[in-house]
Structures are given as structure tokens and as C-alpha cells.
Amino acid sequence: MSLPHAILTALLEKPSSGLELARRFDKSIGYFWSATHQQIYRELGRLEAQGHIRALPAEQPARGQKKSYEVLPAGRAELARWSAAAQDPKPLRDVLLLRLRAAAVVGTAGIEADLRRHLDLHRRQLAEYEEIEQRDFPPGKDSPEDRLRHLVLRAGIDLETFWTRWLNHALEEIAGLPADQGAPDSGPAGRHG
Numbered sequence: 001m002s003l004p005h006a007i008l009t010a011l012l013e014k015p016s017s018g019l020e021l022a023r024r025f026d027k028s029i030g031y032f033w034s035a036t037h038q039q040i041y042r043e044l045g046r047l048e049a050q051g052h053i054r055a056l057p058a059e060q061p062a063r064g065q066k067k068s069y070e071v072l073p074a075g076r077a078e079l080a081r082w083s084a085a086a087q088d089p090k091p092l093r094d095v096l097l098l099r100l101r102a103a104a105v106v107g108t109a110g111i112e113a114d115l116r117r118h119l120d121l122h123r124r125q126l127a128e129y130e131e132i133e134q135r136d137f138p139p140g141k142d143s144p145e146d147r148l149r150h151l152v153l154r155a156g157i158d159l160e161t162f163w164t165r166w167l168n169h170a171l172e173e174i175a176g177l178p179a180d181q182g183a184p185d186s187g188p189a190g191r192h193g
Contacts, residue, residue, distance in 0.1 A: 008079040017066040119167040126160035
């Protein structure tokens with residue numbers, strides 16, 4: 001349900017075409033809410049049909065010209081209603097954590113290399129977020145809008161910091177395990193209820 005709200009947010013920040021929105025999703029909103037170009041275009045059609053957005057009139061009629069959209073009062077009201085509503089946190093679903101749980105019963109072969117790969121990915125993402133913070137949020141840039149946008153970025157920085165610390169800890173733990181850890185006999189006697 002949040003994709004239409006992400007699009008309304010982006011359009012309130014700046015009226016855009018579908019292509020411009022897709023590019024903005026790739027560069028900013030996509031860090032925390034991803035969408036394919038197809039999903040964005042499909043949602044633009046729905047939002048327009050619901051009366052939440054409208055296509056801006058073209059300066060010159062031209063075949064194949066991209067439509068730019070703006071948010072209508074009904075769309076702003078919907079976004080305000082949604083942003084003020086209470087929502088419970090989503091349960092964590094992470095395949096890496098599930099794979100570690102599986103490694104406890106089938107063995108850790110191959111998992112260390114993937115943990116190192118994940119660590120590298122999270123380090124790179126953390127460095128990218130910190131670069132954005134340096135570039136986009138210098139001291140003194142503290143309008144209410146900037147403070148809230150910076151807060152979203154700080155969530156990304158803090159999450160990546162968590163993952164890099166946790167992955168380092170996980171690698172230390174795995175390095176200290178016996179070589180055949182977690183690989184019990186898979187026959188009937190080796191199974192646990």
C-alpha cells in the first residue's frame with residue numbers, strides 16, 4: 001500500500017514525469033522503498049483515476065511527449081491521512097538470518113564467504129550514505145524539511161552501521177566454530193523433534 005504514498009511524496013516534492021520519478025526512485029527513495037518502472041507507471045494511472053494526481057497540460061501538443069504529474073488536493077489529503085496513521089513495525093524477514101539458522105543443522109560450508117560478501121556490500125552502502133550526508137546535509141542546513149530528510153538518511157546510516165558490526169561479529173563467531181559444526185547425522189537417529 002505504500003508505493004502510492006511514496007509517489008505522492010515524490011510528486012509533492014517536485015512535479016515529475018514517470019521517467020523522472022523512476023530516476024528519482026533509483027537515486028533517493030529507492031534506498032528505502034524500491035519500485036520498478038512498470039510499477040511506477042501503473043500506480044500513476046491508478047492515482048490519476050482516483051483523482052489524487054493529474055497530468056500537467058503540455059506546453060505544446062506533441063506525439064510521444066512525456067506527461068508530467070502534479071498532486072491534487074485529494075492526493076495531499078490522502079498522503080496526510082496516511083502519514084498520520086499508526087502502523088505497527090513489520091516483522092523482520094531476512095534470508096541471511098534464515099540461512100544461518102539452517103547452517104546450525106546442516107553445517108556452515110559456504111556461509112563464511114557469503115557473510116564476507118554481505119559485509120562488503122554493507123560497508124559500501126554505508127560509505128555511500130555517509131557521502132550523501134556530507135554532501136547534502138552540511139552544518140546549518142536545518143529547515144524542518146531538511147531535518148526530516150536527514151533523519152531518514154540517518155536511519156540508513158544507522159542500519160548499515162548495525163549490519164557491518166553484526167556481520168563482523170558473525171564472522172568472528174563462525175571462525176571460532178569447529179570445522180564440522182552444525183552438521184549432525186542426517187539419518188533418522190540424527191534428527192531432533
